Amino acid sequence: MSYNPDFRERQAASAKAKAVLFEKFRAAPGPDDPQRKAREAERRQITEARKARFAEHEAARIAREKAIAEEADREADRRAAEERAATEAAEIAARVAAEEAEIAARLKAEEEARIAAEQKAVRDARYAARKAVKRQRRQEQKERPRLR
Numbered sequence: 001m002s003y004n005p006d007f008r009e010r011q012a013a014s015a016k017a018k019a020v021l022f023e024k025f026r027a028a029p030g031p032d033d034p035q036r037k038a039r040e041a042e043r044r045q046i047t048e049a050r051k052a053r054f055a056e057h058e059a060a061r062i063a064r065e066k067a068i069a070e071e072a073d074r075e076a077d078r079r080a081a082e083e084r085a086a087t088e089a090a091e092i093a094a095r096v097a098a099e100e101a102e103i104a105a106r107l108k109a110e111e112e113a114r115i116a117a118e119q120k121a122v123r124d125a126r127y128a129a130r131k132a133v134k135r136q137r138r139q140e141q142k143e144r145p146r147l148r
Contacts, residue, residue, distance in 0.1 A: 029036045
């Protein structure tokens with residue numbers, strides 16, 4: 001083997017470090033050590049507190065979601081009521097408009113019938129006047145002596 005001082009120094013440093021770690025491990029408290037038990041108990045308390053906080057947050061989240069859902073239901077009910085009211089108002093307005101249109105159509109038909117009757121009366125009067133004129137001319141022609 002060749003002599004390599006760097007390698008031997010590194011090997012010695014490694015062995016020394018391993019020895020220090022082993023001593024540290026041996027000096028560490030065992031499972032029955034009161035300090036270790038106290039730390040474990042403290043960790044358990046922290047874990048339990050964390051679980052309790054999580055449960056509180058979860059309960060608060062569920063309550064918020066429930067309140068939001070209830071508000072959404074109330075809003076949906078309100079919108080449905082508004083839509084029903086709007087639909088009813090539209091139906092009433094449509095009925096009123098239909099009745100008004102029917103009345104307007106009836107009035108227009110009556111006015112057209114009245115105008116037609118007046119026009120017929122005027123036409124009949126003209127016809128009767130022409131007939132009367134013709135009758136009168138014929139009568140006059142009968143009464144007039146004929147010249148031949």
